Amino acid sequence: MALPTDQRTGETDQRTGDTDQRTGDALDVLRRVFGYDSFRGEQREIIDQLVGGGDALVLMPTGGGKSLCYQIPALVRDGVAVVVSPLIALMQDQVDALTTLGVRAGFLNSTQDFEARRLVETAFLAGDLDLLYLAPEALRSESVLRLLDRGSIALFAIDEAHCVAQWGHDFRPDYLALSMLHERWPSVPRIALTATATPDTHTEIAARLNLKDARHFVASFDRPNIQYRIVPKREPKKQLLDLLRTEHPGDAGIVYCLSRASVEKTAEFLVQNGVPALPYHAGLDASTRAANQQRFLREDGLVMVATIAFGMGIDKPDVRFVAHLDLPKSIEGYYQETGRAGRDGLPSTAWLAYGLSDVVQQRKLIEGSDGDLARRRVLGAHLDAMLALCETVRCRRVQLLAYFGQQAEPCGNCDTCLTPPESWDGTVAAQKLLSTVLRLHRERDQRFGAGQSIDILLGRQTDKVSQHRHDQLSVFGIGTELTESEWRGVVRQLLAQGLLAVEGDYGTLVLTDASGDVLGKRREVMMRREAPRAASTGRTAKPRAAGAAAALSPAAEPVFERLRAWRAATAKEQGVPAYVIFHDATLRQIAAEPPATMADLARVNGVGENKLAKYGQQILDTLAE
Ligand code: ADP
Ligand code: ZN
Helix, strand or coil: CCCCHHHHHHHHHHCCCCHHHHHHHHHHHHHHHHCCCCCCCCHHHHHHHHHCCCCEEEECCCCCCCHHHHHHHHHHCCCEEEEECCCHHHHHHHHHHHHHCCCCEEEECCCCCHHHHHHHHHHHHCCCCCEEEECHHHHHCHHHHHHHHHCCEEEEEECCHHHHCCCCCCCCHHHHHHHHHHHHCCCCCEEEEECCCCHHHHHHHHHHCCCCCCEEEECCCCCCCEEEEEEECCCHHHHHHHHHHHHCCCCEEEEECCCHHHHHHHHHHHHHCCCCEEEECCCCCHHHHHHHHHHHHHCCCCEEEECCCCCCCCCCCCEEEEEECCCCCCHHHHHHHHCCCCCCCCCEEEEEEECHHHHHHHHHHHHHCCCCHHHHHHHHHHHHHHHHHHHCCCCHHHHHHHHCCCCCCCCCCEHHHHCCCEEEECHHHHHHHHHHHHHHHHHHCCCCCHHHHHHHHHCCCCHHHHHCCHHHCCCCCCCCCCCHHHHHHHHHHHHHCCCEEEECCCCEEEECCCHHHHHCCCCCCEEEECCHHHHCCCCCCCCCCCCCCCCCCCCHHHHHHHHHHHHHHHHHHHCCCHHHHCCHHHHHHHHHCCCCCHHHHHCCCCCCHHHHHHHHHHHHHHHHC
């Protein structure tokens, strides 16, 4: 690293000693290199565990500060820290970010030419690197393993460790091979990190990576600055536009869609309506994808419309909203995706529009998926938990955290806390709907989708009703006390509660084992009534002052904008993302209390030695303008 050599040797010599000394080193590195005052949460304990040669399994939400947990031991321990990460496209940015801090980092992956690889390999063998990033498949190459044998390894960090879990939502076969790290290098400490771990996935990671003696660090998964909102889907694109215009004008954000086609259409729609947006999905060629990702990371205020192919490892700190236009497949996925909002700790929105068609579509996808029955059951269980979250009348955060095995109090910053939905006794409505399905099946041996049952209950003489003579059924017209959209809500909630199921390509409704309890009046069904104003965006409070300059004093605002302009120009010149230079939070602090001297500037959070030397004078000049 860029510490003077004598200091580094000094550190090394003292390191044989006790934990306090090591912690001292770690704290020193945190302050000088990263420019932060103090450790967050359990960072210090995790770092001590590794520096002392032990293994660690770290579960921490996105934005929790996982990187420092291995980056600091990488600097404190002798040798090179080998970081295994599936995120090839981001390795360059990660290395750039470390280089700006004065840390020596490199990567080996399939995107490099021979010469670039050779340079990194030479640096590795010469001990001129602090961190080496590798894709998991690289560790299946005998030549890479031999290279590692010839160097000195400080530790192994396994990032995105949930990829090893088959129970989870993001399994990658290449990760299974990582259990050999322990056999091949038994004395090198390992740290596995993930932001998505239910108790099941947690257990599976520990078993598959052979982390028998590891200390487990489970942070709170709460992300208090993110406001969670789930609204009924009506006209999703318009609802989205409304959200962006009223609450997030000029902000950077991510919009997730299920299909490539809807990604394209949504991006186009936003652009037509004056919102700068880019598409991202696996159907675009690699260079377009890379270019769009680069722009999203580098420019301010872009909206990325994407399938879930986008986002893992994106550490852009100022993503102000994550919107889902389709139902995510699991809570793990949803939490990981929404977690990309607000890493800088500033207020952010996680917004999901969800409707009956989502349920039908997802069930269909599961039925049609390859994989055995057990796999389909796992997928079904994931979906059920997601539906339960959508339909809950409890605090969303309480329900989310419970899924990760953590307890919480109602948060006051989610839609159900801010505008508590009324719950109503939907038992009679449920009986009417279920008996319609039952009659169609039993009396006519017919199966239909939700639309037909609702038409029957509402007594509508549609062509399809006449054609099948459904107006002759005893249930015809017995449900006029509810509107069509309320009936759709009933169907949705019955599906979510497992009291009804959908089947086949046309999403036909069928009864479940539990339906009988409702029909037989042995079970009550409570339902969620949507607040009328939740109709569009579910806005719950008055809109926050929008944009990145929110909550700065009128005097500080132009200063902040000047600093941002300086940062944008500098980032462009160096070909790195703006946040690699300084985070918004750092610039805000500078704008709010402009430092007069380099010494003042050094005290600002996020200004380490290297950045101070590199940019300090430019900042002071910009302030003086
Ligand atoms: P994760 O990998 O867990 O998603 P990161 O490692 O990217 O999170 O950290 C999230 C943000 O928090 C980063 O901007 C990082 O610089 C910052 N951060 C991490 N640890 C600290 C700390 N101790 N003090 C201040 N900021 C920190
Ligand atoms: Zn809440």
